[in-house]
Amino acid sequence: MIRATIGGGLVILALVFISLVVGNTEIDHNPLNWFGGVNDQGDQDLEILTLSRIPRTIALILAGISLSVAGLIMQMLVRNKFVEPATTGTVEWASLGLLLCLIFAPGLSVIIKMVVACLFALFGTGLFMLLLQRIDIRSDAIVPLVGLIYAAVIGAAIAFVADQAELMQSIWVWIQGDFSMVLQGRYELLWFAGCLGVVAYITADQFTLAGLGKNMSENLGLNYTLVFIWGILLVSVISGITVATVGVIPFLGLVVPNLVSLIVGDNLRYALPWVAVTGAALILLCDIVARLITFPYEIPIGTIMGVIGSLLFLYLLLRSEPHGQS
Amino acid sequence: MDNLELNDVRLINSGSSKRLRTYFASPPGRLAAAVAIAVLSVLLFLTLNVKAGWEFTLMFRGKKLLTLLAVAFAISVASLLFQTLTQNRILTPAIMGFDSLYMLIQTTMVFLLGSFAFSDFNVYGKWLIEVSVMTGSLCSLYLFVLYRQQQSLFVLVLVGVILGVFFHSLSALLQRMMNPTEFTVLQDALFASFNAADSHLLILSGIMIAITCLFCFRMHAVLDTVALGQPIATNLGISYKPFLLLTLALISVLVSVATALVGPVTFFGLLVVNLAYYLAGTSRHRYLIPMSVTIGVICLVAGEVILQHGFSFNTRLSILIEFIGGLFFLILVLNRRFA
Numbered sequence: 001m002i003r004a005t006i007g008g009g010l011v012i013l014a015l016v017f018i019s020l021v022v023g024n025t026e027i028d029h030n031p032l033n034w035f036g037g038v039n040d041q042g043d044q045d046l047e048i049l050t051l052s053r054i055p056r057t058i059a060l061i062l063a064g065i066s067l068s069v070a071g072l073i074m075q076m077l078v079r080n081k082f083v084e085p086a087t088t089g090t091v092e093w094a095s096l097g098l099l100l101c102l103i104f105a106p107g108l109s110v111i112i113k114m115v116v117a118c119l120f121a122l123f124g125t126g127l128f129m130l131l132l133q134r135i136d137i138r139s140d141a142i143v144p145l146v147g148l149i150y151a152a153v154i155g156a157a158i159a160f161v162a163d164q165a166e167l168m169q170s171i172w173v174w175i176q177g178d179f180s181m182v183l184q185g186r187y188e189l190l191w192f193a194g195c196l197g198v199v200a201y202i203t204a205d206q207f208t209l210a211g212l213g214k215n216m217s218e219n220l221g222l223n224y225t226l227v228f229i230w231g232i233l234l235v236s237v238i239s240g241i242t243v244a245t246v247g248v249i250p251f252l253g254l255v256v257p258n259l260v261s262l263i264v265g266d267n268l269r270y271a272l273p274w275v276a277v278t279g280a281a282l283i284l285l286c287d288i289v290a291r292l293i294t295f296p297y298e299i300p301i302g303t304i305m306g307v308i309g310s311l312l313f314l315y316l317l318l319r320s321e322p323h324g325q326s
Numbered sequence: 327m328d329n330l331e332l333n334d335v336r337l338i339n340s341g342s343s344k345r346l347r348t349y350f351a352s353p354p355g356r357l358a359a360a361v362a363i364a365v366l367s368v369l370l371f372l373t374l375n376v377k378a379g380w381e382f383t384l385m386f387r388g389k390k391l392l393t394l395l396a397v398a399f400a401i402s403v404a405s406l407l408f409q410t411l412t413q414n415r416i417l418t419p420a421i422m423g424f425d426s427l428y429m430l431i432q433t434t435m436v437f438l439l440g441s442f443a444f445s446d447f448n449v450y451g452k453w454l455i456e457v458s459v460m461t462g463s464l465c466s467l468y469l470f471v472l473y474r475q476q477q478s479l480f481v482l483v484l485v486g487v488i489l490g491v492f493f494h495s496l497s498a499l500l501q502r503m504m505n506p507t508e509f510t511v512l513q514d515a516l517f518a519s520f521n522a523a524d525s526h527l528l529i530l531s532g533i534m535i536a537i538t539c540l541f542c543f544r545m546h547a548v549l550d551t552v553a554l555g556q557p558i559a560t561n562l563g564i565s566y567k568p569f570l571l572l573t574l575a576l577i578s579v580l581v582s583v584a585t586a587l588v589g590p591v592t593f594f595g596l597l598v599v600n601l602a603y604y605l606a607g608t609s610r611h612r613y614l615i616p617m618s619v620t621i622g623v624i625c626l627v628a629g630e631v632i633l634q635h636g637f638s639f640n641t642r643l644s645i646l647i648e649f650i651g652g653l654f655f656l657i658l659v660l661n662r663r664f665a
Contacts, residue, residue: 149416153653303499307492
């Protein structure tokens with residue numbers, strides 16, 4: 001366990017270092033020279049770092065942590081391993097909220113837009129839960145299937161509204177997960193999402209219990225409804241914030257908890273820190289790939305995550321099925 | 327049998343208006359009414375608001391009409407068969423990654439050939455590549471998942487959906503690595519459009535769709551049995567798995583041809599088939615197949631008429647249908663009208 005922790009820590013440190021160094025403008029590869037202020041080069045490096053590279057790396061880590069934690073909570077509440085906010089319509093509803101802001105009140109401040117996105121996400125998640133109660137779940141595959149179609153429906157609604165308002169292109173660019181616009185002063189709200197990840201850790205035991213199902217957890221003395229609403233609230237707010245600041249990063253919340261639960265199991269209090277660390281590592285890795293694959297240009301991280309995440313999802317899906325778990 | 331006699335007695339005892347009403351409540355009557363509406367919308371489509379010369383208008387609109395009809399036939403029959411196989415009313419083959427596979431093929435071709443070679447490329451060659459890659463890969467997917475393990479179809483569908491996401495992301499990745507000229511050429515090829523079909527391709531696709539649909543219709547009795555589910559169908563003497571594969575192959579052909587013709591349409595089939603179930607008044611495929619085709623024709627043709635002459639909507643019919651079909655899906659799920 002200790003060895004694993006140290007190993008994980010080293011991997012993260014290495015990724016953080018690469019994330020700071022890789023970029024269009026070259027900076028000195030020796031961190032000791034960053035703060036020396038010995039010459040102009042050093043000052044310039046420091047400026048690039050504080051304005052762009054450090055905010056970006058922090059934003060990545062915060063988004064990685066909060067998104068994978070949100071995915072894990074969602075999986076506990078729905079009691080299905082194959083869901084996450086981006087495959088259950090939550091993220092699409094948040095995007096729809098943003099689009100409506102863009103159309104009817106383009107001048108709103110970022111915070112208000114974010115609140116609207118969160119409210120839409122909340123409504124959408126609630127509607128999805130309502131849908132789930134109404135369907136007859138015969139196979140593990142039905143829940144993510146309904147979620148994906150539901151998300152696609154909202155996607156069609158977004159396309160319809162955006163097409164009418166001739167905003168197709170701008171909403172598309174905005175929604176696509178991308179950290180290239182993250183600068184100092186443009187990402188700070190993600191700290192709030194990160195805090196929610198910590199809050200989730202504090203209340204982790206409740207979610208573990210809720211994951212046993214309504215009847216069982218109520219027998220064990222849990223106020224199921226309250227925990228359920230609390231969980232949905234966490235997930236929606238995290239989705240709303242991340243969509244509004246950096247766009248949609250698909251599959252992160254789905255793949256990370258699954259990979260972690262293969263190794264450490266489902267007790268959230270043990271699993272959550274691992275989920276957070278793995279989420280941060282995976283998103284850092286994808287962002288580095290996104291920046292290097294067409295260097296000196298870069299590709300939105302949402303695209304890279306889509307390719308890698310869907311492949312991992314397929315692996316998880318086909319791996320789990322032969323045991324007759326459906 | 328008893329039922330029939332009762333109906334006959336009723337028919338004899340009632341007046342002619344009542345007889346008419348009974349006729350229109352029966353499956354063939356409902357079908358006849360739907361066909362009448364479809365014919366009417368086709369006529370309206372061809373003749374309404376003609377401004378240029380008749381000859382030109384009829385040529386132009388006729389070509390578009392044929393495209394709409396081909397798509398309506400292919401997508402409606404494919405979706406109906408797919409829902410029968412899966413015994414589930416919320417599924418269509420189109421959500422299983424067909425459209426994104428189409429996108430990926432187009433993108434890869436532009437990416438590998440460059441925009442000039444892509445524009446000059448023989449249309450038949452392009453069509454052949456698209457249809458064979460789509461049919462081939464979808465069939466091998468079914469084979470892989472179905473034979474690898476005794477699998478619920480839901481897993482198969484989910485695998486299809488996720489593959490769709492994968493194809494989609496992969497083509498997005500390739501598009502990001504293209505230069506702007508290539509990207510513009512590609513964008514023209516990607517949007518579902520009922521205007522752009524090539525007339526030779528149209529005839530070729532039309533013939534293929536017609537033959538496949540006819541073949542599907544001839545299987546209506548077997549389909550009725552399969553709709554009861556695998557155990558019952560097997561008990562009644564259907565060799566289930568070969569039939570499943572045959573039907574899935576037919577569905578792949580239909581959807582591939584339609585998609586290669588006009589580009590992706592996702593929720594259209596869902597909408598059409600559910601309306602057909604609701605309006606046909608029977609579960610027999612003898613009526614269901616023509617009914618869903620007719621409703622498909624009405625949706626597309628009447629939809630075009632209304633969009634063009636009724637409103638000056640500047641939206642695409644495909645986007646509108648996606649949206650309505652999507653809402654319809656939600657209502658269906660909430661009403662538990664499926665599975």
